[in-house]
Amino acid sequence: YVWIRDVVHVVRNAQGEAQALIGFMFDISERKKTEERLLSLQKELEVLSFKDGLTSIANRRCFDESLAMEARRAQRDGTTLALLMIDIDYFKLFNDSFGHVAGDACLQKVGRILEGCVRRPSDLLARYGGEEMAVIMPDTDGAGATVVAQLILDRLAQAHIAHASSPVGRVTVSIGIAAASGAQLDHVPGLIEVADQALYNAKTTGRNRFVPAEW
Numbered sequence: 001y002v003w004i005r006d007v008v009h010v011v012r013n014a015q016g017e018a019q020a021l022i023g024f025m026f027d028i029s030e031r032k033k034t035e036e037r038l039l040s041l042q043k044e045l046e047v048l049s050f051k052d053g054l055t056s057i058a059n060r061r062c063f064d065e066s067l068a069m070e071a072r073r074a075q076r077d078g079t080t081l082a083l084l085m086i087d088i089d090y091f092k093l094f095n096d097s098f099g100h101v102a103g104d105a106c107l108q109k110v111g112r113i114l115e116g117c118v119r120r121p122s123d124l125l126a127r128y129g130g131e132e133m134a135v136i137m138p139d140t141d142g143a144g145a146t147v148v149a150q151l152i153l154d155r156l157a158q159a160h161i162a163h164a165s166s167p168v169g170r171v172t173v174s175i176g177i178a179a180a181s182g183a184q185l186d187h188v189p190g191l192i193e194v195a196d197q198a199l200y201n202a203k204t205t206g207r208n209r210f211v212p213a214e215w
Contacts, residue, residue, distance in 0.1 A: 003029045067188055079138070083191055157172075176199025198213035199211070
């Protein structure tokens with residue numbers, strides 16, 4: 001295939017009647033290839049701008065935009081939106097014991113395990129910051145969110161990532177769960193605060209567990 005740009009001019013007589021057409025055809029194949037390459041690069045950069053460089057899951061920017069969008073959608077449709085805030089237990093001790101390279105590898109492993117637990121295309125797993133991750137679950141109530149939280153705990157137990165400084169000898173996470181609907185979604189940061197408080201309660205009551213939030 002060859003891309004062609006065709007330009008045609010109408011030649012008219014003194015009375016304004018069309019007498020002839022004069023056409024010019026330009027081969028613009030190279031220009032189209034360049035445009036396609038630029039479009040591909042633009043799409044690639046757009047994907048990278050929403051991806052965490054270390055774990056390859058969504059980054060904080062993607063999380064913030066997605067949570068705001070899903071909160072508006074849940075209010076409009078009258079559905080429930082669930083949020084899981086997840087923190088790796090004793091991660092600082094892990095870094096102190098094994099070094100930051102091993103710490104990065106641990107984050108990558110946990111990210112992959114969590115990806116396997118977040119199955120619906122509408123759900124979003126993101127790195128919230130440091131060793132903290134989050135899952136946005138549209139059209140999900142508290143009971144549905146606890147099923148995913150338990151699955152995460154079970155899968156991490158099966159993976160048994162060694163952590164000598166943890167009381168259980170392996171990497172675990174604490175999870176705070178918040179499910180909101182209606183007016184509770186008016187203030188998105190409030191939803192994060194509620195989930196964060198539930199996460200704090202999970203960590204202070206023994207870690208390696210999930211705690212549903214109380215509104």
